[in-house]
Amino acid sequence: MEPFVKVTGIVAPLDRVNVDTDQIIPALYLKRIEKTGFGEFLFNAWRKLPDGSPNPDFELNNPAYNGSTILVTRRNFGSGSSREHAVWALHDYGFRTVIAPSFANIFHKNCFENGLAPVILPEDVIADIMAKAKAANGYKLTVDLEAQEIYDEQGLSVSFVVHAEPEVNEFRRYCLLNGLDEIGLTLQIEDKIAAYEASRWGKSFTPARNAPLEARP
Amino acid sequence: MPPKTMFEKIWDSHVVSAEPGKPTVLYVDLHLVHEVTSAQAFDGLRMAGRKVRRTDLTVATVDHNVPTWDRALPVTDEISKKQLDAMKRNAEEFGITFFDIRSAQQGIVHVIGPELGYTQPGKLIVCGDSHTSTHGAFGAFAMPIGTTQVEHVLATQCLVQSGIKSMEIRVNDRLPRGVTAKDLILGIIGQIGVDGGIGYVVEYTGEAVRSLSMAGRITVCNMSIEAGARAGMIAPDETTFEYLRGRPQVPQGKDYDAIVQQWRQLPSDPGATYDKVVEIDANALAPFVTWGTNPGMVASVVDKVPDPASFATDTERAATERALKYMGLEPNIPIQEIKLDRVFIGSCTNSRIEDLRAAAEIVKGRKAHPDIYAMVVPGSTTVKREAEEEGLDVIFKEAGFDWREAGCSMCLGMNPDILQPGERCASTSNRNFEGRQGPGGRTHLVSPQMAAAAAIAGHFVDIRDWE
């Protein structure tokens, strides 16, 4: 997983509450065999008009937000279906962090599995950032996970968490900073895995080569 | 040392890391991979720049999606084709052994594991498929995993797992004539229920289990999952060792004798205790037929379809009513009067050479009933070849059965082999859920012998009366 340390980027506003994962990525677009490529269908129903052309009224279609890496939105983001594809779609589209007052449970957990930082801030700070972003004049923020601080060039500087519970916050922050998903965590005990293998197959252990296959007669 | 169960012995010998307050990290000896649940796992590896840690302990094939008609024809279904192609690409890119659609060893992942000798006593085996419990028949601990875990095992060769409870199902006495391993497991599920095994790994013991062939043991362990269990297992013995001797992936000659000595240490110690014990009387079992929409809705072939009114609770009554409505069955009609449209002999539960021999013996010299379309789908290309060498294909074809290429086929209806809405099928597979064999299709689970006899008669018959 890609580590998340510090990101500075254009902020895209999505001024809605309870955005559910069916909106983030509609079920119709789940039939892929990759984790990638879902970005194209992010917010598909909102981004596109029925004829498939871009909806000019949808925030993210404003060219001012091209290349944005930070999404700011309202409470309970990511509710509904547990599909991990929602996180894959946001990440694939280019977002590295989502800022909101609160996140739905499973979506929140899926963020950590995929290196998308869920930044939790109080409603009033969100309102401030939302207003600045909506001005659509290239407003930028920096999310510094190491310092747990978010700041802009206009004097905003507040601390944040990625999880409401202090202990879990520390653990999750550590995993994000180091790019550790569950696989990453297990790989941290690589020495133990190697020791186990040595105990089974001997010290100078290298995996056996696969035997060549018999073709169908 | 306190006495241990076989499960505890296998668990203990695979611990990589056990820290208090954390789930245990276990080492995986064999990771079986197929096309439906692996694509996103490989993609995850690719995105993170990771490799498959043990390509030599990872084996892939294609089974769920493969068409079972002529292998020379292209795959027409778009999504199936995409998944099949992705499996091939991933296997090549990551360097794992792959039995592709044209390989002489291709087959259902749970059929080829044992038949090639990959499945061995004492191994910890995982696969992204619920019927991984199959491999427990050899005295292995074999557990199904999800796609996220598939990626985890590919990258680390480890499984992160919290404690599992153990259950002994002891089957006393021997199975009566005409009662097969399939009837045994259907009888067990009927007795303990489809949730009776939740949270447990089940070890089957007792005289009836010991006297089963490997194929029979495989059938029993295969359907453990249908009782809700995490895994099923049977202690290895001479039957196991004889079955595995000489298979391509086991040590050969003297080395084989040496490994057998190790395997002999695996069975549960006398005095080892289980969290739960269930006793079954083999004499009370009969050829079974499922009448409903889960594998626990089962009756003896000489019984009748149950009357919802006969159930004690409202929930059971409602569930029975709903199941009978879906199945298009009236209460109280004798099971043997249920008329069929289709017969499917196949799936990882009953598609091995022994199953096909048993079915062929019933069919030999007879013709399928004119109202019935019957198909036989061997579990693997190896099984198909063996059957053809023995002339079983001729027996089936002469009886009017369709003889197919290997795959999961109509067990789950992911390939073009499906039931039409309302069609009724006697099937040797493992799941009779609504729509499992195709939307609106009606499935009755039975043994291969019962399925074969039903194909001839056009309805269920008691195999014990079959001349």
Ligand code: SF4
């Ligand atoms: S035969 Fe059926 S149950 Fe077995 S692996 Fe294939 S789809 Fe699953």
